[in-house]
Amino acid sequence: MNQVKRVKRNVSGWVVLNKPYDMTSTQAVGKIRWLFGAAKAGHAGTLDPLATGILPIALGEATKAVPFVQDGTKVYRFTVKWGAATATDDAEGEIIATSDHRADAADIEAVLPDFVGTISQVPPTYSALKIDGERAYDLARAGEKVELAAREIHVESLTMLEHGNEQSVFEAICGKGTYVRSLARDIAERVGTNGHVVALHRGAVGPFDDEDAITIDQLEALEILERDALLKPIAASLADLPEIRLTQQQLTGVKHGNPVLLTGAGAPIGLDEAWASFAGKVVATGYVERGQFVPRRVFN
Missing domain, CATH: 2.30.130.10 (PUA domain)
Incomplete structure (x- = not known):
């Protein structure tokens, strides 16, 4: 039986998605585009599959405003597991180094100011950055040696919210291009141990935050006109x-x-x-x- 082809709509606006765990940003955009029947869609700021939180998705004319949201300030809450470094700097990769040393809260607090302001950061080997046209993570998975140059980023603030012997929770407010996985790796090294990210949530991107967010399950439960009513106007992305x-x-x-x-x-x-x-x-x-x-x- 032939399936009826969906007619693409010229719908415009922003979906502030609370991206679920274990979904790529590209998959999330595809799902939202399908739910709205949108002719055009894009996103402002990639989130790793293992991260949750704010993924602003632009539909139609809103795609023209993507750079303004993408360049906006971001807020991350992340959990670092101490004592093990992984190839990916998160829970997905194989363990490549271990340490029995555990830093106390005072030692960690003492080094955090070194990671605030304009700092130099080496991105994770498993990242979407391109080397001679190839994604770094593709080269790494193929067994090739990947060397990424350090780059300048800006971290507005870095706070430890909780501390335990095995893991600690942090919040970072930072600019475009910051890799939280690298922050976790470097903080651990600075206090004489190893560490990797085991949980990561983005709480804000530019003018959008958790209070604006909606889940895919919530959108699926609505009729298409009800979904349209939840779209943020293009002007919302230009508020700054x-x-x-x-x-x-x-x-x-x-x-x-x-x-x-x-x-x-x-x-x-x-x-x-x-x-x-x-x-x-x-x-x-x-x-x-x-x-x-x-x-x-x-x-x-």
Whole structure:
């Protein structure tokens, strides 16, 4: 019997997904795209399969705003198991080193300031970074030696929430490109032991956090129009940027990709990033130069 092909819809907005354990970010996007029948979908910031938490998924025109969410601040809560290092720096990999030493809470607290601010970090061998066009984890699984260069990241804060002899729980507030698995590995080495991540939850990405999140099970229990009603507007993803409210005349110019002169009291002269709106809807993202809003991306 022939199956009826689903018609793709031009639906736009954000799904703030609480990604389940043991699902890749790509699988999560595919599932959400299918549930909404969306013609277009993408995500802002990959989560490892063994991690849970906030995975912002953009549908339709919201995909144009992905970089603004992806570059936003992230909050992670993670549990480090002491005494063993693994090939993947998490519970999935084989144990490659062990240590009987266990640091006390004071020793760990003493080194945490060294991991705050702009620091240098070597990403995990099993990561999605590319080396000569190949993913690092693919090369590692094929038995090849993988050497990744250190890179600068920014950690706003790092706090130990709980401590035990065998494992401790931390919270990190950090910028784009931070690998929590590397933080755990490096903290353990600094206090004279080994360690790896056994639980990881992302509690926030940019303007979205746990309070906004919904699960796949919750979405599956709804009718499609009920799902649509739960979509976050595109404007929600741009909340950290200055908003330029356009007049009807300015709207026409921006819609055609043209710069428009901003008038009125308090009109900005220059801004590196901004978004333009009309009647509460996103029209474009861009910048302000010499008193003109210059669109980079126009939204339909």
